[in-house]
Structures are given as C-alpha cells and as structure tokens.
Amino acid sequence: MSNLSKKIIAGMKVFIRRFTGKQAPLEINIHITDKCNLKCTYCYSNFYKRHNDDISLHDIKRIVDSFYEMGVIEVSLIGGEPFLHPQFPEIVDYVKSKGLFCSAVTNGYFVSKLIDTAKKLDMICVSIDGLNEVNDLTRGNGSFNKAIEALEIMQKNNINRSIRATLQKHNLQYIEDMMDLAVKYGAILNFGLLFPQSSESGEVKVVSNETPPDELYKNALSRIIELKKRYPSRFFNSITNFTNALNWPVSYTKFFLFEDELKNITNFKAVPCYGGRTFATIDTDGRIYPCTNLIGYYDAPNVLEMDVKEAWNKIKDHKCSACFYLSSVEKNLVSNFNIDAMLNLLKVKRIK
Numbered sequence: 001m002s003n004l005s006k007k008i009i010a011g012m013k014v015f016i017r018r019f020t021g022k023q024a025p026l027e028i029n030i031h032i033t034d035k036c037n038l039k040c041t042y043c044y045s046n047f048y049k050r051h052n053d054d055i056s057l058h059d060i061k062r063i064v065d066s067f068y069e070m071g072v073i074e075v076s077l078i079g080g081e082p083f084l085h086p087q088f089p090e091i092v093d094y095v096k097s098k099g100l101f102c103s104a105v106t107n108g109y110f111v112s113k114l115i116d117t118a119k120k121l122d123m124i125c126v127s128i129d130g131l132n133e134v135n136d137l138t139r140g141n142g143s144f145n146k147a148i149e150a151l152e153i154m155q156k157n158n159i160n161r162s163i164r165a166t167l168q169k170h171n172l173q174y175i176e177d178m179m180d181l182a183v184k185y186g187a188i189l190n191f192g193l194l195f196p197q198s199s200e201s202g203e204v205k206v207v208s209n210e211t212p213p214d215e216l217y218k219n220a221l222s223r224i225i226e227l228k229k230r231y232p233s234r235f236f237n238s239i240t241n242f243t244n245a246l247n248w249p250v251s252y253t254k255f256f257l258f259e260d261e262l263k264n265i266t267n268f269k270a271v272p273c274y275g276g277r278t279f280a281t282i283d284t285d286g287r288i289y290p291c292t293n294l295i296g297y298y299d300a301p302n303v304l305e306m307d308v309k310e311a312w313n314k315i316k317d318h319k320c321s322a323c324f325y326l327s328s329v330e331k332n333l334v335s336n337f338n339i340d341a342m343l344n345l346l347k348v349k350r351i352k
C-alpha cells in the first residue's frame with residue numbers, strides 16, 4: 001500500500017472517530033530500552049542513569065497485538081536509543097508485519113550498522129540541535145558528525161527522515177541554520193521544546209538548566225512561524241501548533257496546566273487534549289501514560305502486569321488539560337480534526 005493510501009485511510013479513521021465519539025488509539029510510543037550511548041545534558045529522563053530491563057520482544061509483540069486489535073495506525077519506537085535494543089530488527093519486522101506505520105527516534109550512531117532494518121522504517125527522526133559544536137555542546141563530542149552520517153545514509157537509501165531539534169538557550173539563534181540543514185539533507189524539520197527533567201535522584205522533575213527565558217522562546221517561535229509560512233511542507237508541525245506554543249499564557253517553566261488551573265485562565269484557548277484517548281506512551285518499566293510528558297507525574301497502570309487493553313482503558317481520565325509540547329499538541333490537533341493540522345499532515349511526509 002502506498003504512503004498516500006495509508007494517509008488517506010488514517011485520515012478517514014481520525015474523521016470517523018472524531019465524529020462518532022469512538023475513542024481508539026491512533027499512535028503508541030514505546031520506550032523499548034533505557035540504554036543510550038550519549039548523555040545529553042537536557043535528557044528528560046536521564047535514561048543513561050536508569051536501569052530498567054529492555055522490554056522483551058515477547059512483551060512488545062503482546063503490546064503491538066493489543067493496540068493493533070484496537071485500531072492503532074502508528075507505532076513509534078523510542079528510547080534511550082532504540083537501535084540499541086538487541087532485538088530491534090525483529091521488533092521492526094513485527095510491527096511492519098502488521099501493516100502499521102513504524103517510526104523511530106535515534107541519535108543516528110547505529111543507522112549504518114542496521115541499514116537493512118532502517119530501510120524498513122517509515123520514518124527515522126534523527127536528533128540534531130545545531131551545527132557542529134552547537135550540537136555537541138549538549139549532545140556530546142562527535143555526535144553531530146554521526147547524526148549527519150546517518151542523514152547521508154538515509155538520503156542515499158531514500159529513507160523518510162526528519163531532524164528533531166530541541167530548542168534551548170544556546171541554539172535559538174541558529175534556527176535558520178537548521179532549516180538549511182533540513183533542506184540540504186531532504187529532511188523534515190521537527191522542533192521540540194524542553195521537557196521537565198529528572199533530578200539527580202530520578203525522583204523529582206526539575207526545569208532543565210538549558211531552558212531559555214520566556215521572551216527568547218517566544219521570539220524563536222515567532223521566527224519559526226515565519227519560516228513555516230515560507231516552507232510549509234518542510235516542518236513537521238502546523239502553524240496552529242506553533243501559535244498555541246507562542247500564546248502559552250504562563251511561563252514555559254510551567255509545563256502543563258491541569259483542569260482546575262486552566263479554568264482560571266481566560267486569555268488562552270487550549271487545544272483539547274487527547275492523551276490517553278488517541279495516543280499514549282509506554283515507558284521501559286511497562287507503565288503506560290497519556291503522553292510522554294506525563295512520565296513521572298501520573299500514577300500509571302502497567303502493561304507488563306495487566307491486560308494491555310485494560311491498562312489503556314484506565315488512562316483516559318487524567319486532569320492534564322493543556323501543554324505546549326509540539327509533538328503532543330500536533331496529535332491533539334489531528335485527533336480534534338483541526339483542518340490546518342490535517343492539511344499539514346498530508347503535506348509533510350512527502351519529502352524524500
């Protein structure tokens with residue numbers, strides 16, 4: 001089936017679910033491993049400090065089977081570094097054998113080693129935060145060159161690719177450089193804003209030291225909106241999404257607003273949240289969250305200890321109501337059948 005046909009079917013599923021009120025998962029993110037070869041200073045879970053076992057191939061198959069039965073469209077394999085899961089090729093093969101869209105987020109180090117598996121993925125997202133030393137400052141020496149090497153290999157092999165750039169203090173002035181990089185390597189540009197980060201002990205969430213002051217974040221988002229207008233198909237996220245982040249009504253150190261907090265804010269129209277209703281994230285310990293941002297903030301049921309569908313059904317009724325996380329908000333917009341986001345979805349995945 002062609003990518004366009006898959007997108008049309010996905011769009012129809014969103015439409016039917018939106019207007020029949022039927023809630024079913026569209027996308028599931030699975031943190032398949034904590035292992036990572038890098039130690040990025042802003043890593044939201046400090047994965048390299050955690051020591052959960054990898055989710056086994058057996059459990060991943062069980063999870064994928066359950067979500068497949070519920071009608072999921074996309075499985076996104078994340079980590080840590082997902083290519084470091086010892087059975088990564090078998091996992092990709094299994095997801096693809098179900099006819100599902102399978103994507104992965106990687107630092108790029110192992111793409112050449114596992115090129116046959118990489119070719120089977122529908123989208124590979126490589127993390128790059130800036131050119132050369134701007135990237136290496138937070139992601140580690142040599143990581144820029146390895147990410148570029150991965151992009152070159154993907155370009156040569158015609159693999160759909162995107163660049164994930166996390167906006168932070170020291171890279172905001174290089175947004176236009178990232179645009180040039182995306183054009184050069186035929187990649188979609190996928191900006192992200194910083195998540196709260198696990199403390200040293202891993203128990204408390206803190207604001208990352210890399211978080212810029214609010215006015216600089218807003219300036220960067222305004223520039224991104226202008227770039228998006230000039231290069232509409234080059235960015236993963238829609239203008240509506242960037243505008244939601246730009247209009248965030250409180251400090252960017254306040255990562256999300258719960259129902260009772262949102263009630264008191266009158267100058268902001270929140271994008272309705274579908275976390276836990278059309279998408280979810282499973283952490284390496286098996287706990288399932290409405291979205292990645294709520295890891296550590298939510299008393300999550302565990303898919304390794306109970307039936308997967310039963311766990312999924314437990315996460316719908318959370319009180320988190322608004323956020324500025326671009327990747328989550330885009331899913332919320334699509335789930336809400338926002339026209340700008342739907343058209344954007346059709347545009348972006350065509351780049352080769």
Ligand code: SF4
Nearest residue numbers: 273275291320322323
């Ligand atoms: S509002 Fe945002 S952070 Fe909160 S659950 Fe929804 S998607 Fe996640």
